[in-house]
Amino acid sequence: MLSVQQLHVKGRRDDLLPPTSLRASRGELLLVAADRQDQRTALALAISGRMKPSGGQISWAGNSRIKSLRLASALVDSPGVNEPEQHLSVSDLVTEDLALVPRRYRGAVLSKPWLKVNRFEDIADLWTEQLPAGKRMELLTALALANPHTDLLVVDSPDRHSASAADWLPRLEQLAYDGGRPLAVVATVTALPDSWTGPVAVTGNAVHRPDDTPRTQETAVNDDPAPADDETEAFLLETEDAK
Numbered sequence: 001m002l003s004v005q006q007l008h009v010k011g012r013r014d015d016l017l018p019p020t021s022l023r024a025s026r027g028e029l030l031l032v033a034a035d036r037q038d039q040r041t042a043l044a045l046a047i048s049g050r051m052k053p054s055g056g057q058i059s060w061a062g063n064s065r066i067k068s069l070r071l072a073s074a075l076v077d078s079p080g081v082n083e084p085e086q087h088l089s090v091s092d093l094v095t096e097d098l099a100l101v102p103r104r105y106r107g108a109v110l111s112k113p114w115l116k117v118n119r120f121e122d123i124a125d126l127w128t129e130q131l132p133a134g135k136r137m138e139l140l141t142a143l144a145l146a147n148p149h150t151d152l153l154v155v156d157s158p159d160r161h162s163a164s165a166a167d168w169l170p171r172l173e174q175l176a177y178d179g180g181r182p183l184a185v186v187a188t189v190t191a192l193p194d195s196w197t198g199p200v201a202v203t204g205n206a207v208h209r210p211d212d213t214p215r216t217q218e219t220a221v222n223d224d225p226a227p228a229d230d231e232t233e234a235f236l237l238e239t240e241d242a243k
Helices: 037-047 066-072 090-098 111-117 133-144 169-176 229-238
Strands: 002-010 015-024 028-033 055-060 073-076 152-156 184-189 200-202
Touching: 002 037, 015 028, 015 037, 015 055, 015 184, 015 200, 028 169, 037 073, 037 152, 037 184, 055 066, 066 073, 073 133, 090 111, 090 133, 133 152, 133 169, 152 169, 169 184
Parallel strands: 028 184, 028 200, 073 152, 152 184
Antiparallel strands: 002 015, 002 055
């Protein structure tokens, strides 16, 4: 289980991520809503072990070591961090991503066999920017799971590629509820799909309010002001490449 208590990330003036608490178990898809892209990305980086938070507690399977969290997790399609570069072909992207899998699991770093086994041969010669949103999600999550140690999948803003949740939600549900390899799946989103009835959280749900109004995962509202452009730029410069 992923357990996050009052996690926050400081910015130059305001918090990039206000205090947020959430939980996600294997066999579960959790959607976390945040209006701002920098908040969604900061949360995705922190809960996948790619960014050290400023405060709060985070653990995976009862282990609070960042290294343990990072080894168990995969960050998918985070804008400005590890989203595919537009000039790459699908074949080249697969070769690059497979090279990051521990050698004992990846075999030879060849894209063609992997593309054939995973039924992506028909898109091998396309540029990544040409991929429809649904196919993009299938490809990037399949690459993330090429590492057999991945148990936590963190997907950053999948709804930015399509206005239809049908292009990404069914794939994430399928991965979370797979009986053969159940995953803990967390996706940061701009807004919750109307049809979604599963677990939800909202960034800022652990912020202390002067009137002590209860702040639940489901009903919390984020009303922090948006940061200036230079703050967002500084945030991206401080993060490491999570590929």
